[in-house]
Amino acid sequence: MxxxxxxxxxxxxxxxxxxxxxxxxxxxxxxxxxxxxxxxxxxxxxxxxxxxxxxxxxxxxxxxxxxxxxxxxxxxxxxxxxxxxxxxxxxxxxxxxxxxxxxxxxxxxxxxxxxxxxxxxxxxxxxxxxxxxxxxxxxxxxxxxxxxxxxxxxxxxxxxxxxxxxxxxxxxxxxxxxxxxxxxxxxxxxxxxxxxxxxxxxxxxxPDYSSEELLIIGKMMLEEQQYQFSPTAETVFLDYIKKRREQPLFANARSIRNALDRARMRQANRNFDNSGRLLTKADLVTIMEQDITKSSVFSLT
The missing domain is CATH 3.40.50.300 (P-loop containing nucleotide triphosphate hydrolases)
Structure with a gap:
């Protein structure tokens, strides 16, 4: 009551x-x-x-x-x-x-x-x-x-x-x-x-992320570290994601972070190989297409 x-x-x-x-x-x-x-x-x-x-x-x-x-x-x-x-x-x-x-x-x-x-x-x-x-x-x-x-x-x-x-x-x-x-x-x-x-x-x-969502996540990760994709690299990275998702031990955002770490290492090595010329700020912050295509993911197809 x-x-x-x-x-x-x-x-x-x-x-x-x-x-x-x-x-x-x-x-x-x-x-x-x-x-x-x-x-x-x-x-x-x-x-x-x-x-x-x-x-x-x-x-x-x-x-x-x-x-x-x-x-x-x-x-x-x-x-x-x-x-x-x-x-x-x-x-x-x-x-x-x-x-x-x-x-x-x-x-x-x-x-x-x-x-x-x-x-x-x-x-x-x-x-x-x-x-x-x-x-x-x-x-x-x-x-x-x-x-x-x-x-x-x-x-x-x-x-x-x-x-x-x-x-x-x-x-x-x-x-x-x-x-x-x-x-x-x-x-x-x-x-x-x-x-x-x-x-x-x-x-x-x-749920697992879609390939497009993982690309957005990758771009956010790069932005946090003050990097960016070149226009062609972004397209290639989406292709990388689609191929990587079909392979074993794929871990969504963790795998994307690992892939970007390796891409940054390739970019750094590429800049060292070109050390005979002066580097620009763009050289230091841009991930190029070749920094991604050298991944073993592409050699498996």
Whole structure:
């Protein structure tokens, strides 16, 4: 009955300025940075926007005295390497901090080796030490499926998972845990750990970038280092991307960064070979077509 009266009172109040409440949180600045940092990923950005919207509404409801349930912020990020999972996790930490759902908002990234010991009695202290460092922020566990090795009876990964489950349930206000890895392997991981899967409310899948998106990412990376493509080099680099994507061990933005590092080395070597003439500023900042076509990717076709 009390809740009904509260709703009736609210209906008589003046209209709430949700836009102003949103602006006051300053999370739009974080989302703007995320949009600048990452090309594409529309479904991922939409999910982050939805989570942010829910938390803002909860914040407004709480200010009016309404009950606010725990939103369940533990997450699963699935996708190929180099698709921006760590970057999104970092910005998610900023958003949760600004909304008061994280005391510090920092991100601690770990793998199995940081959590699991090699002998009896070693795993618990390792895992608890990591959790201690992560408290008040976000714990990002990359390639989380390596925590579970059912074919090895002497493996201690299950002990680490048990400790994580306890913290996820009992200290959800103090720590957000994000499990990350390849989608198919993560699905197997969750299938073998139903207690873990039930504690994760937000499953976010990161799609691979298109060739055109990877070209934009490459140009952004070059710009950060004060380099640029020549007009023909840009076209050739797009061709490089299309060929490289068909080869093994392609890692999206990571592979693009590696390719550009090698292109810059070829450019530097080319300038040294031409050291008999004076160099211009353009020579120092421009990646030419030949700096890309000398890649082994082209020799394989």
């Amino acid at each position: 009390e809740n009904v009266k509260k709703l009736e009172t609210l209906s008589q109040d003046k209209t709430l300025n949700l836009k102003q409440v949103y602006l006051d949180t300053q999370i739009q600045k974080v989302i703007d940075i995320l949009n600048q940092e990452l090309v594409g990923l529309k479904p991922v950005k939409k999910r982050i926007q939805e989570i942010s919207a829910l938390l803002v509404i909860d914040k407004l409801r709480q200010s009016l005295g309404f009950m606010v349930g725990n939103p369940g912020l533990h997450m699963s990020f699935t996708g190929s390497p180099g698709t921006g999972k760590t970057t999104v996790a970092t910005r998610m930490g900023d958003i949760l901090f600004k909304l008061g759902h994280s005391k510090k908002g920092h991100l601690l990234t770990v793998t199995r080796d940081d959590l699991v010991g090699q002998y009896i009695g070693h795993t618990a202290p390792k895992t608890k030490e990591v959790l201690k460092k992560a408290m008040g922020g976000l714990l990002f566990i990359d390639e989380a499926y390596y925590l579970y090795k059912p074919d090895n009876e002497r493996d201690y990964g299950a002990e680490a998972i048990e400790i994580l489950l306890q913290v996820m349930e009992n200290q959800r206000d103090d720590l957000v845990i994000i499990f990350a890895g390849y989608k198919d392997r993560m699905e197997q991981f969750y299938a073998s750990n139903p207690g873990l899967s039930s504690r994760i409310s937000n499953h976010v899948d990161f």
